[in-house]
Amino acid sequence: MTSATAFQPPDALQPVLTGLREHFPDAVVEVSGHRGEVTVELDRAHLVEVATWLRDDPAARFRLLADLSGTDYLKLDDRPERLCVDYHLYSFDHNARLRLKVRVSVEDPHVPTVTGVWATANWHEREVYDFFGVRFDGHPNLIRILMPEDWKGYPQRKDYPLGGVDVEYKGAHVPPPDTRRYRGGWTST
Amino acid sequence: MSELETPRLDRPTDELVDEAVVRPGEAHDLPPATAAEQVSLNERRAKQVIAMGGGDWAEVTARADAEDQDDVMVINMGPQHPSTHGVLRLVVTLRGEEVTSLQPVVGYLHTGIEKSTEFRTWVQGVTFVTRMDYLAPIFNETAYCLAVEKLLGIEAPPRAQALRVLMMELNRISSHLVWLATTGLELGALSMMLYGFREREEILDILEDVTGLRMNHAWVRPAGLSQDLPDGTEDKVRAFVRDMDGKVDEYETLLTNNPIWVERTRGIGELGLDQLIDLGVTGPMLRAAGLDHDLRKAEPYCGYEQYDFDVPTATGADVYARYRVRVAEMRESLKIVEQVLDSLPGGPVMLEDPKIAWPARLALGPDGLGNSPAHVRHIMGESMEALIHHFKMVTEGFKVPQGEVYVPVESPRGELGYHVVSDGGNLPYRVHVRDPSFVNLQSAAPMMEGRLLVADIIAALSSIDPVLGGVDR
Numbered sequence: 001m002t003s004a005t006a007f008q009p010p011d012a013l014q015p016v017l018t019g020l021r022e023h024f025p026d027a028v029v030e031v032s033g034h035r036g037e038v039t040v041e042l043d044r045a046h047l048v049e050v051a052t053w054l055r056d057d058p059a060a061r062f063r064l065l066a067d068l069s070g071t072d073y074l075k076l077d078d079r080p081e082r083l084c085v086d087y088h089l090y091s092f093d094h095n096a097r098l099r100l101k102v103r104v105s106v107e108d109p110h111v112p113t114v115t116g117v118w119a120t121a122n123w124h125e126r127e128v129y130d131f132f133g134v135r136f137d138g139h140p141n142l143i144r145i146l147m148p149e150d151w152k153g154y155p156q157r158k159d160y161p162l163g164g165v166d167v168e169y170k171g172a173h174v175p176p177p178d179t180r181r182y183r184g185g186w187t188s189t
Numbered sequence: 190m191s192e193l194e195t196p197r198l199d200r201p202t203d204e205l206v207d208e209a210v211v212r213p214g215e216a217h218d219l220p221p222a223t224a225a226e227q228v229s230l231n232e233r234r235a236k237q238v239i240a241m242g243g244g245d246w247a248e249v250t251a252r253a254d255a256e257d258q259d260d261v262m263v264i265n266m267g268p269q270h271p272s273t274h275g276v277l278r279l280v281v282t283l284r285g286e287e288v289t290s291l292q293p294v295v296g297y298l299h300t301g302i303e304k305s306t307e308f309r310t311w312v313q314g315v316t317f318v319t320r321m322d323y324l325a326p327i328f329n330e331t332a333y334c335l336a337v338e339k340l341l342g343i344e345a346p347p348r349a350q351a352l353r354v355l356m357m358e359l360n361r362i363s364s365h366l367v368w369l370a371t372t373g374l375e376l377g378a379l380s381m382m383l384y385g386f387r388e389r390e391e392i393l394d395i396l397e398d399v400t401g402l403r404m405n406h407a408w409v410r411p412a413g414l415s416q417d418l419p420d421g422t423e424d425k426v427r428a429f430v431r432d433m434d435g436k437v438d439e440y441e442t443l444l445t446n447n448p449i450w451v452e453r454t455r456g457i458g459e460l461g462l463d464q465l466i467d468l469g470v471t472g473p474m475l476r477a478a479g480l481d482h483d484l485r486k487a488e489p490y491c492g493y494e495q496y497d498f499d500v501p502t503a504t505g506a507d508v509y510a511r512y513r514v515r516v517a518e519m520r521e522s523l524k525i526v527e528q529v530l531d532s533l534p535g536g537p538v539m540l541e542d543p544k545i546a547w548p549a550r551l552a553l554g555p556d557g558l559g560n561s562p563a564h565v566r567h568i569m570g571e572s573m574e575a576l577i578h579h580f581k582m583v584t585e586g587f588k589v590p591q592g593e594v595y596v597p598v599e600s601p602r603g604e605l606g607y608h609v610v611s612d613g614g615n616l617p618y619r620v621h622v623r624d625p626s627f628v629n630l631q632s633a634a635p636m637m638e639g640r641l642l643v644a645d646i647i648a649a650l651s652s653i654d655p656v657l658g659g660v661d662r
Binding site for chain 2: 006034036063064065070075086088092120155162176
């Protein structure tokens with residue numbers, strides 16, 4: 001992504017970004033902007049203290065953790081830290097939004113939990129654990145939430161394939177959509 | 190493995206699993222029954238720990254056993270219980286009639302929509318997301334399309350924006366009507382159920398007129414709408430708005446001062462503003478606790494800033510306050526619908542950019558939506574280039590520049606957010622949906638534990654208004 005290009009963050013976020021650089025010079029890996037949205041990538045070791053500061057500091061007051069989601073960057077860039085956790089924050093006081101990002105590798109998928117900062121992170125983190133296998137250290141009840149509890153693997157990782165469907169009629173199998181080829185009728189590769 | 194054996198619970202072989210990962214029910218696994226045991230079917234069944242799924246059943250029952258009190262009872266509600274608004278399961282621990290703990294178990298309706306969208310074109314994504322929150326499909330479609338449009342750096346034409354608002358507000362009324370109707374039913378106000386569904390049917394008729402379907406519309410598309418309003422719809426909507434105002438009065442006459450309704454809802458399911466924000470709760474629940482936060486005002490989209498409407502709030506933070514807020518919101522939505530009709534701009538409903546817009550002129554026939562006969566004649570009989578273009582746009586679709594956005598809209602249940610990542614290709618790289626039902630449902634336990642009696646679970650849960658299609662995705 002074009003992180004080097006200069007971008008102008010919204011006015012409401014200027015003091016937040018200044019404060020972040022001032023108080024946590026080691027925590028911020030990268031600040032970037034795209035389509036008017038500001039993303040701050042953080043080092044996971046500092047996540048909880050930065051999150052707490054963002055929630056409580058009068059310049060920020062991001063009291064609402066609007067969303068927490070995961071993304072697998074396997075096919076998007078070459079960094080070994082391919083699992084990404086995104087925190088979408090909203091501040092009622094300043095009517096501003098900010099995205100935090102923490103990247104970890106599949107071999108060491110540990111991120112500290114933010115359930116102590118925003119209680120709503122509880123189910124969100126369970127969901128990201130369920131689909132991406134990110135371990136949120138300190139989470140009170142890190143179990144699968146949407147997939148069956150005996151499921152193996154993390155289905156929304158990019159190397160996890162789609163399943164096809166067995167059909168009773170003549171023992172046919174409908175292949176998953178990404179492996180279908182149209183050859184005068186849908187067939188599997 | 191015979192079916193009588195103890196079902197195996199989650200046994201990760203992954204050595205990365207650390208102490209923090211709880212494996213529910215593990216302590217309760219009995220050794221597998223062997224043929225040599227020769228016990229009767231019933232005896233063997235009695236020995237089984239039945240893994241109910243969803244995690245904590247064994248743990249909860251064990252805790253109740255450990256307390257060794259005769260008046261502690263663990264009740265499993267759902268996932269097929271009609272009062273749980275879909276396939277929601279509640280594991281409730283009761284001491285007498287008092288709820289001491291409550292655990293919602295979700296996932297029964299998980300269909301992998303987020304993963305599925307990664308294997309379809311950007312336009313096809315609309316048909317998936319509309320199926321999540323099935324009571325508010327237009328909101329799903331609009332939020333998804335706004336996210337795609339933001340990634341593309343485009344905006345739909347003004348007429349499309351206005352029609353989106355029109356349909357969203359009609360949809361908001363129909364969604365609130367289902368809430369009012371089912372909550373009425375559950376608390377014994379059967380007439381409310383009949384009235385609510387009667388009026389909802391009128392809205393669904395309008396939606397069907399416009400989109401061809403009662404739900405799963407796929408009517409909102411990136412860069413605009415699939416088609417314009419058919420002739421006569423404006424009059425129909427006006428007639429509906431005229432009637433509906435009086436109907437809302439009727440509901441209020443029926444319920445607002447009804448002593449049974451007030452008794453069953455006032456003071457039930459209270460949760461303070463700070464706690465609600467901490468739990469990420471948005472929408473009518475937050476407004477019923479006194480905060481006038483509404484994304485239509487705070488971060489207007491689709492031209493909401495042009496319309497004059499209020500954000501109703503209440504201060505009770507209980508089921509009754511949520512009822513008052515939702516009813517007031519229906520009136521505000523009617524106001525917006527009227528204003529949209531009065532100020533409806535002309536022009537196209539799809540961006541006129543051949544690289545993005547759907548190539549076909551769609552027409553609504555007696556058997557649903559399809560290519561218009563004129564368009565079919567053009568591509569099949571007149572222009573080879575048009576045929577090639579049509580084929581490319583329909584099978585491959587358009588490409589979206591690399592990047593990521595998070596776009597929230599105010600759905601009937603709160604902040605419905607789409608976090609969409611593009612790798613620059615013709616398929617979404619990742620679509621994550623922040624569904625308000627999923628987030629708001631977390632407030633069920635703190636709202637009820639240690640505060641409510643078993644009969645109030647229904648009222649309190651219903652006031653969250655969860656739609657499980659959205660929760661489980």
